[in-house]
């Protein structure tokens with residue numbers, strides 16, 4: 001157990017944080033990351049928004065989003081859209097029906113289950129931040145944003161009332177200090193760089209007073225975690241695309257790399273984000289994950305927001321501070337793993353709204369991106385032992401929240417693998433919660 005060889009497939013934010021956590025819990029482990037690209041976190045972690053407020057996360061499969069998806073079904077410019085190729089894809093419709101079914105149950109419970117991982121990730125960030133200043137100062141990367149938490153702005157009564165419910169649960173049960181205001185001048189006082197007067201129908205805002213930082217650059221964070229893991233003895237192989245496995249009884253004894261090489265290992269962890277569906281299929285179980293495309297763009301902004309901002313418009317947009325620039329993100333497109341097309345109208349919508357919200361005379365995008373989130377049918381990540389195989393594990397399917405949940409998810413999977421007692425009940429995230 002002490003010097004086992006653990007192979008992590010996938011070098012995105014989840015794979016890198018898993019490597020970091022395994023090495024910090026047991027320095028004797030031999031940890032190897034296999035990444036198909038020639039750089040860390042250059043797929044879906046590359047231009048993620050990076051907002052990681054613990055209390056802001058609500059599951060996607062709830063009544064509101066489902067209703068919006070049905071209403072806007074045939075409108076390609078709406079918040080939620082479906083790539084036409086999926087109309088004839090049976091796998092997608094099976095996934096979508098399961099997703100819709102889960103929208104009717106346990107919404108509040110899911111908020112708590114997301115919250116627990118997000119809160120623990122926030123706490124682990126404090127440790128990481130301290131380590132970055134003292135122990136790993138030579139590796140220090142400025143991955144944290146410059147803001148001091150997240151402010152949420154609500155434009156409908158449904159969203160405002162939903163926030164009130166979230167506040168009641170999280171403040172009472174977990175001691176958060178969420179404050180909700182319907183008084184707009186109070187909202188303006190909290191974040192005076194936001195041009196709240198320019199937005200019609202603002203119902204109020206919410207701020208968590210127990211949060212002290214918010215956005216970070218997910219790709220830089222992944223690189224930083226990887227560099228610490230390497231310093232502690234982990235290894236990474238680039239251009240190592242896993243395309244098969246060698247089995248003995250109920251075990252995987254080697255992974256097969258494109259080009260023919262085989263690499264042996266004692267335990268395997270799948271951290272392939274939206275690609276985990278394909279990898280899982282090779283192992284006899286297809287995790288119920290679907291690629292859901294979103295857009296992000298970077299803008300220069302002279303004004304300094306104190307907080308990252310999340311606006312629940314009809315088409316919600318998030319604005320996170322990345323240091324010298326802001327990152328704006330939005331849109332939900334059920335898509336295919338290869339679809340990286342950028343829709344110019346949607347980007348223009350994001351750009352225009354960012355310009356209004358930030359009260360900018362001129363607003364040019366520094367770049368546009370489209371990436372897939374790995375969304376599960378109940379919008380909770382899949383963390384635990386892979387079905388039917390003795391030595392395979394999975395840490396994937398974090399949807400729109402990989403950065404928010406990465407450190408705690410990695411701690412949970414590491415505790416499970418190392419036979420240590422998890423700090424968070426693993427049951428809610430286990431692959432066993434699915435009926436297939």
Ligand SMILES: Cc1cc2nc3c(=O)[nH]c(=O)nc-3n(C[C@H](O)[C@H](O)[C@H](O)COP(=O)(O)OP(=O)(O)OC[C@H]3O[C@@H](n4cnc5c(N)ncnc54)[C@H](O)[C@@H]3O)c2cc1C
Nearest residue numbers: 010012013014036045048049051242273294401402403404
């Ligand atoms: C527009 C947008 C905004 C977002 N905003 C936020 C936010 O504000 N907060 C938040 O927390 N999250 C946010 N997210 C979500 C989050 O950033 C991503 O979902 C996350 O980065 C995914 O991380 P991952 O490590 O699971 O997957 P990935 O980053 O996709 O990493 C998987 C890695 O596995 C590798 N791989 C795949 N297959 C193989 C194989 N066969 N062999 C070897 N390697 C393989 C890939 O190359 C890749 O590097 C956002 C996402 C999007 C798209």
